[in-house]
Amino acid sequence: MKECEHFKKLLCDYLDGELSKEQCAEFEKHIDNCTNCDEIINNLKDIIDECKNQGTLTIPEHMKMSLKTYIKEKIRIKGE
Numbered sequence: 001m002k003e004c005e006h007f008k009k010l011l012c013d014y015l016d017g018e019l020s021k022e023q024c025a026e027f028e029k030h031i032d033n034c035t036n037c038d039e040i041i042n043n044l045k046d047i048i049d050e051c052k053n054q055g056t057l058t059i060p061e062h063m064k065m066s067l068k069t070y071i072k073e074k075i076r077i078k079g080e
């Protein structure tokens with residue numbers, strides 16, 4: 001699934017910085033069309049909801065760490 005690969009990469013990238021409203025919308029769009037990423041999204045739903053309320057959101061450092069570990073375990077992007 002090419003779209004999922006893109007989605008997962010985006011997910012890892014945004015954990016390094018701020019989640020913008022555009023990225024937030026892109027996440028939501030993918031979630032709506034993809035049951036594949038449902039499990040990952042369930043863990044991010046609160047974050048995305050907060051992003052929607054605030055416009056932008058900086059993820060707390062401790063959360064970044066656990067999310068990154070979680071995503072890496074779930075996704076295993078090839079070549080990394």
Ligand SMILES: [Zn+2]
Pocket residue numbers: 003004007030034035036037
């Ligand atoms: Zn997906």
